[in-house]
Structures are given as C-alpha cells and as structure tokens.
Amino acid sequence: MTILKSWVINIVNLFHSVKDENLKWQQVNQDAQAKLKHARVLAEKALEAELKKKSVKLEHDINLLKTKHDAELSMFKTKCKQDIKDYKQYLASLDQLKASIQVSYTHLPEAVAFTIHHHAKYLLNKMWEAEDFEQKMQHEMQLIRFMTTVHEDARLYLEGETKDNLPERTLNLIRQQ
Amino acid sequence: MLGSAMLLSAFALLIIAGVWGVSKIIVRATLDYFSAKQRAQRRWWFVQARQDQVKRLFYFKTQQIKYFSELNRKRLLKRNNRKHIQSLSKAIDKDLQSIKSKLPAATYQQLQQDNVRFRKQQDIESLLKLQQKISTLVSV
Numbered sequence: 001m002t003i004l005k006s007w008v009i010n011i012v013n014l015f016h017s018v019k020d021e022n023l024k025w026q027q028v029n030q031d032a033q034a035k036l037k038h039a040r041v042l043a044e045k046a047l048e049a050e051l052k053k054k055s056v057k058l059e060h061d062i063n064l065l066k067t068k069h070d071a072e073l074s075m076f077k078t079k080c081k082q083d084i085k086d087y088k089q090y091l092a093s094l095d096q097l098k099a100s101i102q103v104s105y106t107h108l109p110e111a112v113a114f115t116i117h118h119h120a121k122y123l124l125n126k127m128w129e130a131e132d133f134e135q136k137m138q139h140e141m142q143l144i145r146f147m148t149t150v151h152e153d154a155r156l157y158l159e160g161e162t163k164d165n166l167p168e169r170t171l172n173l174i175r176q177q
Numbered sequence: 178m179l180g181s182a183m184l185l186s187a188f189a190l191l192i193i194a195g196v197w198g199v200s201k202i203i204v205r206a207t208l209d210y211f212s213a214k215q216r217a218q219r220r221w222w223f224v225q226a227r228q229d230q231v232k233r234l235f236y237f238k239t240q241q242i243k244y245f246s247e248l249n250r251k252r253l254l255k256r257n258n259r260k261h262i263q264s265l266s267k268a269i270d271k272d273l274q275s276i277k278s279k280l281p282a283a284t285y286q287q288l289q290q291d292n293v294r295f296r297k298q299q300d301i302e303s304l305l306k307l308q309q310k311i312s313t314l315v316s317v
Contacts, residue, residue, distance in 0.1 A: 046219075051221045054221060058224045065232075073239065081246075091254070111268070126225055
C-alpha cells in the first residue's frame with residue numbers, strides 16, 4: 001500500500017513539475033506567442049479580405065461575360081438564320097437554273113436536267129460544308145463557273161449559235177469534276 | 178476489489194477523456210467551418226464554379242444553335258431533293274407509258290415497280306440508271 005502511495009505521489013509530483021516547466025516556458029515566450037497569434041489573426045483577416053475582393057471582382061466579370069455571351073449568341077443566331085435564308089435562295093436559284101435550261105433546250109431529257117441540277121447542288125453543299133475559308137472560296141468559284149457555263153450554254157442554244165442538242169460544255173464540266 | 182475499482186476508474190477516465198477530446202475537435206471544426214475565412218474561401222470557390230458553368234453554358238448553347246441550323250439546312254435540302262426526284266420519276270413514268278405497247282407486260286411492270294421503289298428510297302443513282310435503261314429500250 002505504501003509503495004502504491006509513494007508511486008502515486010511520484011506521478012503527481014512529476015505532473016506538477018511538468019506543469020511548472022510549461023508555465024515557465026509560457027511566461028518566457030508569452031510575448032512571442034502573443035505576436036504569433038496576432039500575426040496569424042492578421043494574416044487570416046488579410047486573406048479573407050483578399051478572397052472577398054476577388055470574389056466580388058469575379059462576380060462582376062461573370063456578369064460582363066454573361067452580357068458578352070448573350071450578345072454573341074444573339075449575333076450567332078442571326079448569322080445562322082441569315083445562312084439558312086442564303087441557302088434557301090441558292091436552292092431557289094439552282095431550281096431556276098434547271099428551269100431555264102429546260103426552257104432553252106425544249107427536248108432536253110429530264111435525266112440530263114436532273115444531273116446538271118444535282119451536280120450544282122453537290123457543289124453548293126461542298127461549298128457550304130467546307131471548314132476552311134480558302135476551300136469555301138474555291139468551291140464557290142467552282143459553283144459560279146458551273147452556273148455561268150449552264151447559262152452560257154442556254155444562251156448560245158437560244159441564239160442559235162450552237163447546234164448541239166445537249167449542253168455539251170456543261171456536261172463536259174461535270175465529267176471533269 | 179481495489180484492483181477492479183482502479184481498473185474501472187481508469188476505463189471511465191479514458192472514456193471521459195475520449196469524449197472530451199472528440200467534442201473539442203467537433204466544436205473546433207464547427208467554429209472553423211463557419212469562420213469568416215472559410216466562408217470567404219467557399220464563396221470564392223462557388224464564384225469560380227459559376228464562371229466555369231457560364232463558359233460551359235455558352236459553348237453548349239452555341240453548339241445547340243449550330244445543330245438546329247444544320248438540321249434546318251438538311252431539311253431544306255431533303256425537301257428539294259424529294260421535289261426533283263419526284264419530277265425525274267414522273268418523266269421516267271411518262272417515257273415508260275410511251276413505250277408500253279413495245280414492251281412485254283412483265284418487263285413494263287417490273288420497270289414501273291423499280292421506278293416507284295427507287296423514288297420511295299430516294300435513290301438517285303438507280304433512278305438515273307433506270308432512265309438510261311429505258312432510253313436504250315426506246316432507241317432499240
């Protein structure tokens with residue numbers, strides 16, 4: 001029992017001495033600790049203020065971005081609508097091309113008129129689907145050349161300057177392409 | 178008796194210390210979670226996520242507009258193709274009618290069925306071949 005008692009007393013003493021040491025250390029380093037705490041609080045406040053400032057700025061930027069996106073989307077929509085209108089007009093003018101060649105060559109088989117019209121549509125789609133601007137221009141030139149040749153053939157036949165029963169120059173152009 | 182009492186008290190002490198420690202950690206974590214710095218940090222992350230969302234939304238809206246525009250264009254093209262295929266098919270039918278008397282009934286029927294089938298399938302190549310075939314039959 002006495003051994004246990006002395007053992008407990010020893011432990012309590014040890015605990016007290018550790019506490020004493022700790023107290024002494026805290027006394028010595030009180031200033032440094034207070035400074036450290038103060039610096040930490042200041043740093044946290046500064047970080048918080050900076051984050052708040054950045055958030056407000058970013059929110060403002062987001063609002064600007066939204067406005068910009070809305071304007072761009074509206075423009076893009078208008079452009080797409082215009083593109084569709086242009087495409088419709090192109091199709092109408094190709095239909096007209098077919099009609100005009102059928103009017104000029106009265107005995108032109110429907111299959112030939114169809115082939116000419118179909119080829120013109122193929123060129124139009126190639127032009128439309130080209131990703132590269134240069135390629136687009138190239139296909140546009142091809143289409144314009146083709147349409148001009150068709151009109152030229154029709155004109156020459158109407159004016160009696162050619163005796164071919166078929167628009168040979170146009171058909172040659174189709175064979176080449 | 179003393180031994181078990183000491184063991185029990187030691188266990189009780191251990192449990193109390195554990196509960197105390199855990200509660201302290203929970204309280205500290207809760208306070209930290211709702212501290213001004215953490216709130217500002219979360220706000221910043223939220224705003225950043227919103228910016229990404231706005232950018233993604235713009236991209237997908239652009240894609241959507243492009244998709245519907247392309248769909249409209251394809252629809253126009255399909256309608257136009259159908260119109261011209263129809264007139265080609267009519268011309269083929271007319272040619273067929275004109276040589277009906279010169280053809281065996283089975284051949285005529287077969288050619289007419291082909292014409293209707295190719296028209297329904299919107300098969301341009303086959304329709305043109307059919308037209309060529311009929312022209313050859315006419316010239317013979």
